[in-house]
Amino acid sequence: MVTTELPSPPGPETLHEALVEFPDNRLLIDLCGEYDRNLAEIEQNLGVQILRRGNQLAVVGEESVAREAIEVLQALYQRLETGKSVESGDVDRELRMGAGADQTGTRDGDQLEMFRGGRVEIKTRKKLVEPRTDAQKAYVKSLFASELGFGIGPAGTGKTYLAVAVGVSMFIEGHVDRIILSRPAVEAGEKLGYLPGDMKEKVDPYMQPLYDALNDFLPGKQLAKLIEEKRIEIAPLAFMRGRTLANAFVVLDEAQNATSMQMKMFLTRLGEGSRMVITGDRSQIDLPRGVTSGLHDAERLLGNIPGIAFNYFTARDVVRHPLVAAIIEAYEADTPS
Known part of the structure; x- marks a missing residue:
């Protein structure tokens, strides 16, 4: 040129x-x-x-x-x-x-070749995933560097999508044996009543965003086989009690809808050789009035613990339709401080 x-x-x-x-x-x-x-x-x-x-x-x-x-x-x-x-x-x-990305990607380990030349690239079976903002880039780096990481910010900033991508990448490269994805089964502001079907059919609608992310990164037949073999698990938060999650990449999505007790229960599931990511949006809490969000308590109690990474996103990091960022900013401006 x-x-x-x-x-x-x-x-x-x-x-x-x-x-x-x-x-x-x-x-x-x-x-x-x-x-x-x-x-x-x-x-x-x-x-x-x-x-x-x-x-x-x-x-x-x-x-x-x-x-x-x-x-x-x-x-x-x-x-x-x-x-x-x-x-x-x-x-x-x-x-x-900007084209002049930083040149600080120097961590050791073969899985971190993605940081070469200042670029961050996550390799999955179906596509190469690249962060689109500086906050997303820092978030992905922290997920590889920390055993426990939080991604907190508004909808559309890629918190869950990137976490699942990192999990798939680490699973493919043999750094973890399993992927475990979880969400609180909390309805978003409306009562849907009793859902028909067996347990899986009842909870799958709550888990659909996690299935969507996995389908972006793994071929359909391979994904179905891994789920059948329980090497990939997608389950409500309530199903995590009593388990020790070792050698796994674990994601808790929509963590703002976990209660304080549920959050403590989930965080203490972390086992040897595992990575855990907690994502949430403090502006979309669907818990009953008077119930404290476990995400809020986790921020307050764990913010100063070494080895735990907190990553924050704003409307500037929204990578959905441009109108989404404008909508988030309008609602934030109308919220009393």
């Missing part, structure tokens, strides 16, 4: 123009995206104009912003050169985190 700086005419708001040359025209087509949607996303987010001229892209805008756009384009092109694809999520990640 060759970058050429072009002189700009003087003026009160001087626009800077730079040409970036890309040697492989086929990769440039993938970089631009269908109907140039990737370029449009960069233009909209950074306030620049990107024009295609043969195998060159001309970036026009204020100098600092134009340089940032060039860094994003170059990072995405380098991704294509390694044989990876560029989707909307990849563009979003580069815009949020």
